[in-house]
Amino acid sequence: MKNLTQKTKALHAGHNTYLTEGTRAVPIYQTSSYVFNNTEQAADLFSLKEAGYIYTRLNNPTNDILEKRLAAVEEGISAAVFASGTAAISSTILTLLKSGDHIVASKSLYGGTYNLLNVTLPRFGITTSFADADKPDNFKNLIQENTKIIFIESLGNPKLDVLDIEKIANISKNNKIPLIVDNTVASPALLKPFKFGANIVIHSLTKFIGGQGNSLGGAVIDSGTFDWSSGKFTEFTEPSKGYHGLKYYEAFGENAFIAKLRLEGLRDFGGALSPFNAFQIIQGLETLEVRIKQHSKNALDIANWLENNENVKWVNYPGLKNNKYNILAKKYLPNGQSGIVTFGLKGGYIAGKKLTDSVKVFSLLANIGDTKSLIIHPASTTHQQLTDEDKISAGVGTDLIRLSVGLEDIEDLKNDLEQAINLSK
Ligand SMILES: *Cc1c(COP(=O)(O)O)cnc(C)c1O
Numbered sequence: 259m260k261n262l263t264q265k266t267k268a269l270h271a272g273h274n275t276y277l278t279e280g281t282r283a284v285p286i287y288q289t290s291s292y293v294f295n296n297t298e299q300a301a302d303l304f305s306l307k308e309a310g311y312i313y314t315r316l317n318n319p320t321n322d323i324l325e326k327r328l329a330a331v332e333e334g335i336s337a338a339v340f341a342s343g344t345a346a347i348s349s350t351i352l353t354l355l356k357s358g359d360h361i362v363a364s365k366s367l368y369g370g371t372y373n374l375l376n377v378t379l380p381r382f383g384i385t386t387s388f389a390d391a392d393k394p395d396n397f398k399n400l401i402q403e404n405t406k407i408i409f410i411e412s413l414g415n416p417k418l419d420v421l422d423i424e425k426i427a428n429i430s431k432n433n434k435i436p437l438i439v440d441n442t443v444a445s446p447a448l449l450k451p452f453k454f455g456a457n458i459v460i461h462s463l464t465k466f467i468g469g470q471g472n473s474l475g476g477a478v479i480d481s482g483t484f485d486w487s488s489g490k491f492t493e494f495t496e497p498s499k500g501y502h503g504l505k506y507y508e509a510f511g512e513n514a515f516i517a518k519l520r521l522e523g524l525r526d527f528g529g530a531l532s533p534f535n536a537f538q539i540i541q542g543l544e545t546l547e548v549r550i551k552q553h554s555k556n557a558l559d560i561a562n563w564l565e566n567n568e569n570v571k572w573v574n575y576p577g578l579k580n581n582k583y584n585i586l587a588k589k590y591l592p593n594g595q596s597g598i599v600t601f602g603l604k605g606g607y608i609a610g611k612k613l614t615d616s617v618k619v620f621s622l623l624a625n626i627g628d629t630k631s632l633i634i635h636p637a638s639t640t641h642q643q644l645t646d647e648d649k650i651s652a653g654v655g656t657d658l659i660r661l662s663v664g665l666e667d668i669e670d671l672k673n674d675l676e677q678a679i680n681l682s683k
Contacts, residue, residue, distance in 0.1 A: 264547065268447075306521075325339050332450065341474060342474045343464060349529055361406065366652050366653045368415045397430075407438050408436070416658065418653070421586075431455060445596070459481070466597070553663060553664070560661065611635065616677070620675070636660055
Protein backbone atom coordinates (compact mmCIF):
# COMPACT_ATOMS: atom_id res chain seq x y z
CA MET A 259 0.00 0.00 0.00
CA LYS A 260 2.95 2.33 0.63
CA ASN A 261 3.55 3.41 -2.98
CA LEU A 262 -0.08 4.06 -3.81
CA THR A 263 -1.43 7.59 -3.98
CA GLN A 264 -4.00 9.04 -1.65
CA LYS A 265 -6.84 8.54 -4.13
CA THR A 266 -6.26 4.80 -4.12
CA LYS A 267 -5.54 4.56 -0.41
CA ALA A 268 -8.83 6.33 0.36
CA LEU A 269 -10.60 3.39 -1.32
CA HIS A 270 -8.56 0.45 -0.07
CA ALA A 271 -6.25 1.13 2.88
CA GLY A 272 -6.90 -0.83 6.05
CA HIS A 273 -9.32 -3.32 4.53
CA ASN A 274 -8.01 -6.83 4.00
CA THR A 275 -10.96 -8.46 2.21
CA TYR A 276 -9.58 -11.90 3.06
CA LEU A 277 -10.18 -11.15 6.76
CA THR A 278 -13.80 -10.06 6.16
CA GLU A 279 -15.09 -13.11 4.25
CA GLY A 280 -14.39 -11.40 0.94
CA THR A 281 -16.86 -8.56 1.48
CA ARG A 282 -16.01 -5.74 -0.94
CA ALA A 283 -17.70 -3.15 1.27
CA VAL A 284 -16.26 -2.72 4.76
CA PRO A 285 -18.67 -4.61 7.05
CA ILE A 286 -20.29 -3.00 10.10
CA TYR A 287 -19.24 -4.98 13.18
CA GLN A 288 -22.14 -3.82 15.30
CA THR A 289 -21.11 -5.43 18.56
CA SER A 290 -20.33 -4.00 21.96
CA SER A 291 -18.00 -6.83 23.00
CA TYR A 292 -16.00 -9.87 21.84
CA VAL A 293 -15.98 -13.49 23.02
CA PHE A 294 -12.74 -14.57 24.69
CA ASN A 295 -11.31 -18.04 23.99
CA ASN A 296 -10.86 -18.67 27.72
CA THR A 297 -10.14 -16.87 30.98
CA GLU A 298 -6.40 -16.87 30.41
CA GLN A 299 -6.71 -15.18 27.01
CA ALA A 300 -9.11 -12.65 28.51
CA ALA A 301 -6.53 -11.82 31.18
CA ASP A 302 -3.81 -11.50 28.52
CA LEU A 303 -5.95 -9.12 26.48
CA PHE A 304 -6.72 -6.96 29.51
CA SER A 305 -3.07 -6.78 30.53
CA LEU A 306 -2.08 -5.97 26.90
CA LYS A 307 0.09 -9.11 26.67
CA GLU A 308 -1.96 -10.03 23.64
CA ALA A 309 -3.43 -7.65 21.07
CA GLY A 310 -7.11 -8.11 20.24
CA TYR A 311 -10.64 -6.88 20.70
CA ILE A 312 -12.18 -6.53 24.16
CA TYR A 313 -14.95 -3.95 24.10
CA THR A 314 -16.01 -1.45 21.40
CA ARG A 315 -15.23 1.57 23.59
CA LEU A 316 -11.54 0.61 23.11
CA ASN A 317 -11.52 -0.86 19.60
CA ASN A 318 -13.72 -2.39 16.93
CA PRO A 319 -12.90 -4.00 13.54
CA THR A 320 -14.91 -1.43 11.50
CA ASN A 321 -13.40 1.48 13.41
CA ASP A 322 -9.99 -0.15 13.04
CA ILE A 323 -10.29 -0.06 9.22
CA LEU A 324 -11.29 3.61 9.35
CA GLU A 325 -8.30 4.35 11.62
CA LYS A 326 -5.86 2.60 9.30
CA ARG A 327 -7.36 4.29 6.26
CA LEU A 328 -7.18 7.77 7.80
CA ALA A 329 -3.58 7.20 8.89
CA ALA A 330 -2.73 6.12 5.32
CA VAL A 331 -4.52 9.05 3.67
CA GLU A 332 -3.02 11.65 6.03
CA GLU A 333 0.37 9.86 5.74
CA GLY A 334 0.74 9.33 9.46
CA ILE A 335 1.70 6.18 11.38
CA SER A 336 -1.44 5.52 13.44
CA ALA A 337 -4.83 6.93 14.31
CA ALA A 338 -7.71 6.70 16.77
CA VAL A 339 -11.32 7.56 15.99
CA PHE A 340 -13.86 9.22 18.29
CA ALA A 341 -17.58 9.95 18.59
CA SER A 342 -17.07 13.52 17.33
CA GLY A 343 -14.38 16.00 16.39
CA THR A 344 -14.87 17.56 19.81
CA ALA A 345 -14.27 14.21 21.55
CA ALA A 346 -11.07 13.83 19.49
CA ILE A 347 -9.84 17.28 20.56
CA SER A 348 -10.76 17.01 24.24
CA SER A 349 -9.41 13.44 24.56
CA THR A 350 -6.12 14.50 22.97
CA ILE A 351 -5.70 17.40 25.37
CA LEU A 352 -6.72 15.34 28.40
CA THR A 353 -4.30 12.58 27.38
CA LEU A 354 -1.32 14.91 26.95
CA LEU A 355 -1.88 17.65 29.54
CA LYS A 356 -2.55 17.88 33.25
CA SER A 357 -3.48 20.56 35.73
CA GLY A 358 -0.88 23.34 35.63
CA ASP A 359 -0.10 22.88 31.93
CA HIS A 360 -0.51 25.50 29.23
CA ILE A 361 -1.55 25.63 25.56
CA VAL A 362 -0.71 28.17 22.86
CA ALA A 363 -3.51 28.27 20.27
CA SER A 364 -4.47 30.38 17.29
CA LYS A 365 -7.22 32.94 17.93
CA SER A 366 -9.40 31.91 15.02
CA LEU A 367 -10.83 28.57 16.09
CA TYR A 368 -14.03 26.64 15.73
CA GLY A 369 -16.44 28.07 18.36
CA GLY A 370 -16.64 24.85 20.38
CA THR A 371 -12.87 24.47 20.53
CA TYR A 372 -12.43 28.10 21.58
CA ASN A 373 -14.90 27.59 24.41
CA LEU A 374 -13.20 24.36 25.53
CA LEU A 375 -9.82 26.12 25.73
CA ASN A 376 -11.04 29.47 27.01
CA VAL A 377 -13.75 28.52 29.52
CA THR A 378 -13.94 24.81 30.30
CA LEU A 379 -10.33 23.64 30.56
CA PRO A 380 -9.28 26.44 32.96
CA ARG A 381 -11.64 24.81 35.49
CA PHE A 382 -9.26 21.84 35.37
CA GLY A 383 -6.14 23.99 35.68
CA ILE A 384 -5.25 23.90 31.96
CA THR A 385 -4.89 27.40 30.51
CA THR A 386 -4.48 28.75 26.97
CA SER A 387 -2.88 31.84 25.45
CA PHE A 388 -4.36 32.80 22.07
CA ALA A 389 -2.05 34.03 19.32
CA ASP A 390 -2.90 36.23 16.37
CA ALA A 391 -1.89 33.71 13.73
CA ASP A 392 -1.14 36.27 11.03
CA LYS A 393 2.31 36.66 12.59
CA PRO A 394 3.78 33.21 13.33
CA ASP A 395 6.23 34.79 15.81
CA ASN A 396 3.27 35.55 18.06
CA PHE A 397 3.18 31.83 18.91
CA LYS A 398 6.81 31.93 19.99
CA ASN A 399 6.21 34.93 22.23
CA LEU A 400 3.42 33.16 24.13
CA ILE A 401 5.32 29.95 24.92
CA GLN A 402 5.95 29.43 28.64
CA GLU A 403 7.89 26.86 30.63
CA ASN A 404 4.68 24.84 31.14
CA THR A 405 3.49 25.03 27.50
CA LYS A 406 2.80 21.51 26.30
CA ILE A 407 1.16 21.89 22.89
CA ILE A 408 0.55 24.39 20.11
CA PHE A 409 -2.96 24.02 18.65
CA ILE A 410 -4.10 25.55 15.34
CA GLU A 411 -6.62 25.09 12.56
CA SER A 412 -4.96 24.85 9.14
CA LEU A 413 -7.85 26.78 7.58
CA GLY A 414 -9.75 28.56 10.36
CA ASN A 415 -13.49 28.03 10.70
CA PRO A 416 -15.07 30.50 9.97
CA LYS A 417 -12.31 33.14 9.61
CA LEU A 418 -10.81 31.22 6.65
CA ASP A 419 -7.30 32.35 7.56
CA VAL A 420 -4.66 30.09 6.02
CA LEU A 421 -2.00 29.44 8.64
CA ASP A 422 1.69 29.37 7.86
CA ILE A 423 2.05 25.83 9.22
CA GLU A 424 5.70 25.48 8.26
CA LYS A 425 6.77 28.55 10.24
CA ILE A 426 4.65 27.59 13.25
CA ALA A 427 6.03 24.03 13.06
CA ASN A 428 9.58 25.40 13.22
CA ILE A 429 8.71 27.29 16.40
CA SER A 430 7.15 24.20 17.96
CA LYS A 431 10.13 22.08 16.96
CA ASN A 432 12.66 24.53 18.42
CA ASN A 433 10.73 24.46 21.68
CA LYS A 434 10.23 20.65 21.64
CA ILE A 435 6.45 21.07 21.77
CA PRO A 436 4.14 19.07 19.48
CA LEU A 437 2.15 21.03 16.90
CA ILE A 438 -1.46 19.84 16.70
CA VAL A 439 -3.39 20.86 13.58
CA ASP A 440 -7.16 20.65 13.22
CA ASN A 441 -7.33 19.95 9.47
CA THR A 442 -11.12 19.65 9.27
CA VAL A 443 -11.92 22.44 6.79
CA ALA A 444 -9.09 21.66 4.37
CA SER A 445 -9.22 17.85 4.66
CA PRO A 446 -6.28 15.62 3.66
CA ALA A 447 -7.36 15.83 0.01
CA LEU A 448 -6.34 19.51 -0.13
CA LEU A 449 -3.67 19.84 2.57
CA LYS A 450 -1.38 17.47 4.42
CA PRO A 451 -0.07 19.27 7.53
CA PHE A 452 2.54 16.55 8.21
CA LYS A 453 4.41 17.61 5.06
CA PHE A 454 4.96 21.00 6.69
CA GLY A 455 6.12 19.72 10.08
CA ALA A 456 2.90 19.24 12.06
CA ASN A 457 3.08 16.37 14.58
CA ILE A 458 -0.58 15.50 15.14
CA VAL A 459 -3.61 16.04 12.91
CA ILE A 460 -7.19 16.11 14.19
CA HIS A 461 -10.37 15.93 12.11
CA SER A 462 -14.02 16.37 12.68
CA LEU A 463 -15.10 13.49 10.41
CA THR A 464 -18.60 14.99 10.58
CA LYS A 465 -17.66 17.55 7.93
CA PHE A 466 -16.05 16.98 4.50
CA ILE A 467 -14.67 13.49 5.22
CA GLY A 468 -18.08 11.99 6.10
CA GLY A 469 -19.41 14.56 3.70
CA GLN A 470 -23.12 13.74 3.65
CA GLY A 471 -24.25 15.42 6.85
CA ASN A 472 -25.41 12.15 8.41
CA SER A 473 -22.88 11.04 11.05
CA LEU A 474 -20.73 12.60 13.74
CA GLY A 475 -17.17 11.42 14.13
CA GLY A 476 -13.65 12.55 14.95
CA ALA A 477 -10.10 11.34 14.43
CA VAL A 478 -6.59 11.88 15.76
CA ILE A 479 -3.62 10.92 13.59
CA ASP A 480 0.00 10.81 14.73
CA SER A 481 2.80 11.55 12.24
CA GLY A 482 5.36 9.66 14.31
CA THR A 483 7.67 12.70 14.25
CA PHE A 484 7.41 13.83 17.87
CA ASP A 485 9.69 12.15 20.38
CA TRP A 486 7.37 11.13 23.23
CA SER A 487 10.39 10.05 25.29
CA SER A 488 11.98 13.52 25.18
CA GLY A 489 11.11 14.25 28.81
CA LYS A 490 8.46 16.87 27.99
CA PHE A 491 5.75 14.28 28.63
CA THR A 492 7.01 12.19 31.54
CA GLU A 493 3.87 10.04 31.57
CA PHE A 494 5.15 8.27 28.44
CA THR A 495 8.33 7.09 30.12
CA GLU A 496 7.20 6.66 33.73
CA PRO A 497 5.23 3.58 34.86
CA SER A 498 1.45 3.98 34.34
CA LYS A 499 -0.68 3.22 37.38
CA GLY A 500 -3.58 2.48 35.04
CA TYR A 501 -1.79 -0.50 33.47
CA HIS A 502 0.27 -2.14 36.24
CA GLY A 503 3.33 0.02 35.70
CA LEU A 504 3.34 -0.19 31.89
CA LYS A 505 5.67 2.37 30.30
CA TYR A 506 3.98 3.61 27.14
CA TYR A 507 7.10 4.59 25.23
CA GLU A 508 8.88 1.36 26.10
CA ALA A 509 5.86 -0.76 25.11
CA PHE A 510 4.67 1.12 22.01
CA GLY A 511 7.62 3.19 20.76
CA GLU A 512 6.58 5.77 18.18
CA ASN A 513 2.95 4.66 18.53
CA ALA A 514 2.99 5.57 22.24
CA PHE A 515 0.70 8.58 21.89
CA ILE A 516 -2.08 6.83 19.97
CA ALA A 517 -1.80 3.87 22.37
CA LYS A 518 -2.20 6.14 25.40
CA LEU A 519 -5.02 8.01 23.69
CA ARG A 520 -6.86 4.73 23.17
CA LEU A 521 -5.99 2.96 26.42
CA GLU A 522 -6.63 6.00 28.63
CA GLY A 523 -8.49 8.57 26.50
CA LEU A 524 -11.11 6.14 25.18
CA ARG A 525 -11.10 3.86 28.20
CA ASP A 526 -11.52 6.63 30.79
CA PHE A 527 -13.33 9.43 28.93
CA GLY A 528 -15.38 7.14 26.70
CA GLY A 529 -15.91 9.16 23.52
CA ALA A 530 -16.05 6.05 21.30
CA LEU A 531 -17.32 6.13 17.70
CA SER A 532 -20.28 3.95 16.78
CA PRO A 533 -19.27 1.29 14.19
CA PHE A 534 -22.31 2.28 12.15
CA ASN A 535 -21.01 5.86 11.95
CA ALA A 536 -17.55 4.52 11.08
CA PHE A 537 -19.12 2.67 8.14
CA GLN A 538 -20.86 5.84 6.91
CA ILE A 539 -17.66 7.85 7.28
CA ILE A 540 -15.69 5.22 5.33
CA GLN A 541 -18.16 5.66 2.46
CA GLY A 542 -17.53 9.39 2.62
CA LEU A 543 -13.75 9.08 2.74
CA GLU A 544 -13.83 6.98 -0.43
CA THR A 545 -15.20 9.93 -2.46
CA LEU A 546 -13.57 12.80 -0.54
CA GLU A 547 -11.13 13.74 -3.27
CA VAL A 548 -13.72 14.17 -6.03
CA ARG A 549 -16.20 15.87 -3.75
CA ILE A 550 -13.93 18.44 -2.17
CA LYS A 551 -12.50 19.52 -5.50
CA GLN A 552 -16.02 20.21 -6.73
CA HIS A 553 -16.94 21.93 -3.43
CA SER A 554 -13.87 24.15 -3.91
CA LYS A 555 -14.71 24.93 -7.54
CA ASN A 556 -18.31 25.82 -6.66
CA ALA A 557 -17.17 27.92 -3.67
CA LEU A 558 -14.72 29.93 -5.80
CA ASP A 559 -17.44 30.46 -8.38
CA ILE A 560 -19.91 31.70 -5.73
CA ALA A 561 -17.23 33.93 -4.14
CA ASN A 562 -16.49 35.57 -7.50
CA TRP A 563 -20.19 36.00 -8.17
CA LEU A 564 -20.82 37.57 -4.74
CA GLU A 565 -17.94 40.01 -5.30
CA ASN A 566 -19.79 41.33 -8.35
CA ASN A 567 -23.12 41.74 -6.54
CA GLU A 568 -23.82 45.38 -5.72
CA ASN A 569 -25.52 44.54 -2.40
CA VAL A 570 -22.48 42.67 -1.08
CA LYS A 571 -20.03 44.66 1.06
CA TRP A 572 -17.21 42.15 1.32
CA VAL A 573 -16.39 38.52 0.43
CA ASN A 574 -13.81 36.26 2.05
CA TYR A 575 -12.47 33.18 0.26
CA PRO A 576 -8.77 32.32 0.21
CA GLY A 577 -8.97 31.40 -3.47
CA LEU A 578 -9.86 34.98 -4.47
CA LYS A 579 -6.88 36.80 -5.97
CA ASN A 580 -7.32 39.90 -3.80
CA ASN A 581 -7.72 37.84 -0.60
CA LYS A 582 -5.38 38.48 2.32
CA TYR A 583 -4.49 34.78 2.48
CA ASN A 584 -4.20 34.11 -1.27
CA ILE A 585 -0.39 33.85 -1.21
CA LEU A 586 -0.51 31.34 1.66
CA ALA A 587 -3.37 29.54 -0.11
CA LYS A 588 -1.16 29.10 -3.19
CA LYS A 589 1.43 27.35 -1.04
CA TYR A 590 -0.82 25.31 1.26
CA LEU A 591 -4.01 24.81 -0.78
CA PRO A 592 -2.97 24.77 -4.45
CA ASN A 593 -5.64 22.24 -5.46
CA GLY A 594 -8.64 24.04 -4.01
CA GLN A 595 -9.48 26.07 -0.92
CA SER A 596 -12.45 24.03 0.31
CA GLY A 597 -16.15 24.80 0.31
CA ILE A 598 -16.58 27.60 2.86
CA VAL A 599 -17.23 31.20 1.79
CA THR A 600 -18.05 34.09 4.10
CA PHE A 601 -19.48 37.48 3.20
CA GLY A 602 -21.29 40.52 4.53
CA LEU A 603 -24.14 42.51 3.00
CA LYS A 604 -24.21 46.30 2.77
CA GLY A 605 -27.39 46.09 4.85
CA GLY A 606 -25.36 44.46 7.68
CA TYR A 607 -26.81 42.18 10.33
CA ILE A 608 -30.50 42.93 9.58
CA ALA A 609 -30.10 42.22 5.87
CA GLY A 610 -28.09 39.09 6.67
CA LYS A 611 -30.88 37.82 8.89
CA LYS A 612 -33.43 38.40 6.11
CA LEU A 613 -31.16 36.63 3.65
CA THR A 614 -30.73 33.52 5.82
CA ASP A 615 -34.52 33.46 6.29
CA SER A 616 -35.16 33.75 2.54
CA VAL A 617 -32.95 31.07 0.96
CA LYS A 618 -34.70 28.00 -0.46
CA VAL A 619 -31.93 25.71 -1.74
CA PHE A 620 -29.40 26.58 1.00
CA SER A 621 -30.35 25.09 4.38
CA LEU A 622 -30.13 27.28 7.48
CA LEU A 623 -28.25 25.04 9.91
CA ALA A 624 -25.08 24.65 11.99
CA ASN A 625 -22.81 22.38 9.98
CA ILE A 626 -20.33 22.47 7.11
CA GLY A 627 -19.09 19.97 4.55
CA ASP A 628 -22.41 18.46 3.48
CA THR A 629 -23.09 17.65 -0.19
CA LYS A 630 -26.02 20.06 0.26
CA SER A 631 -25.44 23.81 0.50
CA LEU A 632 -25.67 25.31 3.98
CA ILE A 633 -25.91 28.82 5.39
CA ILE A 634 -25.61 30.32 8.87
CA HIS A 635 -25.07 33.57 10.75
CA PRO A 636 -22.28 32.58 13.22
CA ALA A 637 -22.45 35.69 15.45
CA SER A 638 -25.94 34.73 16.63
CA THR A 639 -25.39 30.95 16.63
CA THR A 640 -22.07 29.03 16.62
CA HIS A 641 -20.08 31.94 18.09
CA GLN A 642 -22.90 33.45 20.17
CA GLN A 643 -21.17 32.71 23.49
CA LEU A 644 -18.07 34.74 22.61
CA THR A 645 -17.65 38.34 23.78
CA ASP A 646 -17.79 40.97 21.01
CA GLU A 647 -14.01 41.38 21.23
CA ASP A 648 -13.43 37.62 20.98
CA LYS A 649 -15.84 37.44 18.04
CA ILE A 650 -13.75 39.96 16.14
CA SER A 651 -10.49 38.10 16.82
CA ALA A 652 -12.14 34.82 15.80
CA GLY A 653 -13.05 36.60 12.56
CA VAL A 654 -16.78 36.63 13.25
CA GLY A 655 -18.17 40.13 12.70
CA THR A 656 -21.89 40.65 13.36
CA ASP A 657 -22.61 40.91 9.62
CA LEU A 658 -20.73 37.71 8.65
CA ILE A 659 -22.69 35.04 6.79
CA ARG A 660 -21.05 31.64 6.33
CA LEU A 661 -21.83 29.45 3.35
CA SER A 662 -20.83 25.83 2.99
CA VAL A 663 -21.18 25.49 -0.77
CA GLY A 664 -22.53 22.09 -1.78
CA LEU A 665 -22.65 20.07 -4.98
CA GLU A 666 -25.94 21.38 -6.43
CA ASP A 667 -25.97 22.99 -9.88
CA ILE A 668 -24.06 26.25 -9.57
CA GLU A 669 -26.73 28.27 -11.42
CA ASP A 670 -29.41 27.07 -8.99
CA LEU A 671 -27.23 28.20 -6.08
CA LYS A 672 -26.62 31.64 -7.61
CA ASN A 673 -30.33 32.07 -8.38
CA ASP A 674 -31.22 31.13 -4.81
CA LEU A 675 -28.75 33.63 -3.34
CA GLU A 676 -29.87 36.30 -5.78
CA GLN A 677 -33.55 36.05 -4.89
CA ALA A 678 -32.69 35.98 -1.16
CA ILE A 679 -30.35 38.99 -1.46
CA ASN A 680 -33.08 40.90 -3.29
CA LEU A 681 -35.55 40.13 -0.51
CA SER A 682 -33.01 41.25 2.12
CA LYS A 683 -32.79 44.84 0.88
C1 LIG B 1 -17.11 20.92 13.44
C2 LIG B 1 -15.72 21.20 13.82
C3 LIG B 1 -15.18 20.66 15.00
C4 LIG B 1 -16.00 19.84 15.96
O1 LIG B 1 -16.38 18.63 15.40
P1 LIG B 1 -17.73 17.83 15.84
O2 LIG B 1 -17.65 16.59 15.02
O3 LIG B 1 -18.88 18.71 15.50
O4 LIG B 1 -17.62 17.59 17.30
C5 LIG B 1 -13.87 20.94 15.28
N1 LIG B 1 -13.11 21.69 14.46
C6 LIG B 1 -13.60 22.23 13.33
C7 LIG B 1 -12.72 23.08 12.49
C8 LIG B 1 -14.92 22.01 12.97
O5 LIG B 1 -15.40 22.57 11.86
